[in-house]
Amino acid sequence: MPKMKTNSGAKKRFSLTGSGKIKRKHAFKRHILTKKTTKAKRNLTYDGLVEHADLSNVKFLLGLK
Numbered sequence: 001m002p003k004m005k006t007n008s009g010a011k012k013r014f015s016l017t018g019s020g021k022i023k024r025k026h027a028f029k030r031h032i033l034t035k036k037t038t039k040a041k042r043n044l045t046y047d048g049l050v051e052h053a054d055l056s057n058v059k060f061l062l063g064l065k
Contacts (some may be wrong), residue, residue, distance in 0.1 A: 004063045005063070006061070006062055006063045007061040007062070007063075009061075010058065010061035010062050011062060013025065014050065014058055014061075014062060016062075016064075021049050021050075022049065022050040022055065022058055022059070022062075023047050023048075023049060023050075024047065024048055024049065024050050025047060025048075026043075026044040026045075026046075026047075026048060027044075028044060029041065029044040029045070
């Protein structure tokens with residue numbers, strides 16, 4: 001049986017932490033930034049973790065499951 005391929009889009013967007021959690025970036029930080037407040041832009045800067053509800057889908061795309 002052939003190997004599972006990792007989804008190319010997912011491998012660029014997610015990374016694994018040392019404890020096995022999956023790290024992600026926030027959306028809405030690319031363009032049209034003039035109408036967003038400084039506080040909103042600053043809060044979008046930091047990485048987040050993938051929510052529990054989405055974890056199985058993301059792990060499947062990364063070939064971890």
